[in-house]
Amino acid sequence: MNSLTEENYLKALFNIANETGEVNVAELSKRLEIKMPTVTSMMKKLSEKKLVHYESYKPLQLTDKGKKEAGLIIRKHRLTEMFLVDKMKLGWEDVHDIAEQIEHIQSPVFFEKMDELLGYPKVDPHGSPIPDKNGKVVWKEYNKLSDCKVGETVKLAAVINTSSGFLKFLNTREMRLGLKIKIKSIEAFDKSITVSYGKHQAEALSNIVCERLLVEKQ
Amino acid sequence: MNSLTEENYLKALFNIANETGEVNVAELSKRLEIKMPTVTSMMKKLSEKKLVHYESYKPLQLTDKGKKEAGLIIRKHRLTEMFLVDKMKLGWEDVHDIAEQIEHIQSPVFFEKMDELLGYPKVDPHGSPIPDKNGKVVWKEYNKLSDCKVGETVKLAAVINTSSGFLKFLNTREMRLGLKIKIKSIEAFDKSITVSYGKHQAEALSNIVCERLLVEKQ
DNA sequence: GTAATAAGTTAGAGAAATCTAACAAAATTT
DNA sequence: AAATTTTGTTAGATTTCTCTAACTTATTAC
Ligand SMILES: [Mn+2]
Ligand SMILES: [Mn+2]
Ligand SMILES: [Mn+2]
Ligand SMILES: [Mn+2]
Numbered sequence: 001m002n003s004l005t006e007e008n009y010l011k012a013l014f015n016i017a018n019e020t021g022e023v024n025v026a027e028l029s030k031r032l033e034i035k036m037p038t039v040t041s042m043m044k045k046l047s048e049k050k051l052v053h054y055e056s057y058k059p060l061q062l063t064d065k066g067k068k069e070a071g072l073i074i075r076k077h078r079l080t081e082m083f084l085v086d087k088m089k090l091g092w093e094d095v096h097d098i099a100e101q102i103e104h105i106q107s108p109v110f111f112e113k114m115d116e117l118l119g120y121p122k123v124d125p126h127g128s129p130i131p132d133k134n135g136k137v138v139w140k141e142y143n144k145l146s147d148c149k150v151g152e153t154v155k156l157a158a159v160i161n162t163s164s165g166f167l168k169f170l171n172t173r174e175m176r177l178g179l180k181i182k183i184k185s186i187e188a189f190d191k192s193i194t195v196s197y198g199k200h201q202a203e204a205l206s207n208i209v210c211e212r213l214l215v216e217k218q
Numbered sequence: 219m220n221s222l223t224e225e226n227y228l229k230a231l232f233n234i235a236n237e238t239g240e241v242n243v244a245e246l247s248k249r250l251e252i253k254m255p256t257v258t259s260m261m262k263k264l265s266e267k268k269l270v271h272y273e274s275y276k277p278l279q280l281t282d283k284g285k286k287e288a289g290l291i292i293r294k295h296r297l298t299e300m301f302l303v304d305k306m307k308l309g310w311e312d313v314h315d316i317a318e319q320i321e322h323i324q325s326p327v328f329f330e331k332m333d334e335l336l337g338y339p340k341v342d343p344h345g346s347p348i349p350d351k352n353g354k355v356v357w358k359e360y361n362k363l364s365d366c367k368v369g370e371t372v373k374l375a376a377v378i379n380t381s382s383g384f385l386k387f388l389n390t391r392e393m394r395l396g397l398k399i400k401i402k403s404i405e406a407f408d409k410s411i412t413v414s415y416g417k418h419q420a421e422a423l424s425n426i427v428c429e430r431l432l433v434e435k436q
Numbered sequence: 437g438t439a440a441t442a443a444g445t446t447a448g449a450g451a452a453a454t455c456t457a458a459c460a461a462a463a464t465t466t
Numbered sequence: 467a468a469a470t471t472t473t474g475t476t477a478g479a480t481t482t483c484t485c486t487a488a489c490t491t492a493t494t495a496c
Contacts, residue, residue: 003452003453005452005453005454024473024474025473025474025475026472026473026474034453034454034455035454035455035456036473036474036475037454037455037456037474037475037476037477038453038454038455039474040474040475040476041453041454041475042453045452056461056474056475057461057462057473057474057475084328087305088328088331088332088335089331089335090327090328090331094327097325098323098325098327098328101323101324101325102320102323105316105319105320106319107315107316107319109308109312109316110302110306110308110316113306113307113308114306117306117307221482221483223482223483223484242443242444243443243444243445244442244443244444252483252484252485253484253485253486254443254444254445255444255445255446255447255484255485255486256483256484256485257444258444258445258446259445259446259483259484260483263482274444274445274491275443275444275445275490275491275492
């Protein structure tokens with residue numbers, strides 16, 4: 001059994017590896033807001049437990065065992081987020097902080113019931129894939145809205161940044177996952193994009209926003 | 219903010235006081251499965267935080283502040299149990315261990331939503347009262363089934379022992395809260411009681427069982 | 437009312453998770 | 467290639483929560 005602290009390290013290792021490929025002590029330290037010497041000693045501990053491959057000055061790597069355990073924690077996190085949105089009617093901007101806590105609950109039956117009630121969902125409310133019961137996760141290849149061309153019609157599939165602030169911004173524009181979006185024009189100067197969707201005929205979105213919206217081409 | 223450990227001490231103090239009136243170090247130590255010297259030092263700490271009145275060799279007492287905080291944790295516990303049974307379709311014998319963990323979740327909105335979805339319940343699945351938003355709890359006066367007379371018809375209102383084993387036993391006899399039970403006879407020798415209810419015409423219940431069943435007279 | 441037992445405290449130590457200060461290695465810049 | 471900066475490690479201390487051993491106080495038994 002891993003402690004809550006160890007679980008948070010595993011999850012961070014898994015997430016950073018999925019985002020940037022390689023994980024180093026400095027990045028992990030920044031992500032967890034824990035000083036580097038503390039991270040180093042935890043890496044030694046997780047190495048003892050065969051969850052991490054650790055060698056001084058080398059990039060950090062989860063073992064297969066570590067990947068599986070991390071995947072299962074993320075599974076609990078994302079199932080929880082889905083449950084909170086679908087069954088408890090909380091906003092997608094409110095669920096992350098609660099899921100950060102509930103992901104550590106030890107109770108297979110609790111999460112199996114969640115999964116069942118939700119109808120075995122494949123993605124969470126932010127479009128992130130839910131790892132399977134072996135902790136395995138398959139990422140679909142999406143495009144950033146900022147990489148699309150004028151005239152294309154795309155479907156909003158996922159959001160990269162899941163900060164409450166960003167999600168609340170999307171709420172004000174009535175943007176939801178599954179939304180069909182048409183690219184009307186792109187401003188060369190600042191790469192902002194004007195799109196139309198639903199009742200919105202011409203909504204201007206900054207490049208910063210468009211880089212955080214993942215879409216599927218139709 | 220109190221730590222998870224502190225919360226568990228507060229809750230135990232509250233529960234023991236409600237069961238037996240007075241709380242002493244030995245009882246608290248037994249309940250929490252923590253050695254007495256550890257309990258003593260935690261009492262000093264909680265006393266510092268104005269949550270417990272502590273004097274050497276005197277009975278332990280929660281302050282008003284301590285009672286409120288304990289009541290609010292128990293509120294979260296019992297709301298959770300109700301949610302797990304009513305909304306997640308888990309058995310009343312399965313929910314306590316999960317609630318023991320979820321009661322420590324920090325998220326007012328999460329528990330308010332639970333309360334709302336449940337329609338502001340007053341009791342949990344075991345018949346225990348749910349403290350209000352100020353941590354206040356009012357116990358109804360129930361009778362033990364073992365104290366009833368032959369010929370009386372009573373309603374099952376609560377169970378005292380909420381161990382999974384006892385609740386599974388009640389399941390095998392199809393006994394639920396709200397059930398109307400008629401006392402048919404009492405065996406003088408061992409104080410076992412024969413009752414009828416639902417489809418059950420004559421079910422013999424040992425005194426040990428009857429002492430754990432709280433009923434309301436009709 | 438003394439002896440035995442139970443309950444409670446003090447003292448000291450250990451595990452887990454964190455920190456700061458100082459040093460060492462690696463990468464980057466010039 | 468030397469200097470500088472970034473990254474990572476070691477050493478030692480701190481906080482929280484726990485324990486055991488030894489001692490003290492209170493209660494119960496005789
Ligand atoms: Mn999340
Ligand atoms: Mn998510
Ligand atoms: Mn319970
Ligand atoms: Mn209960």
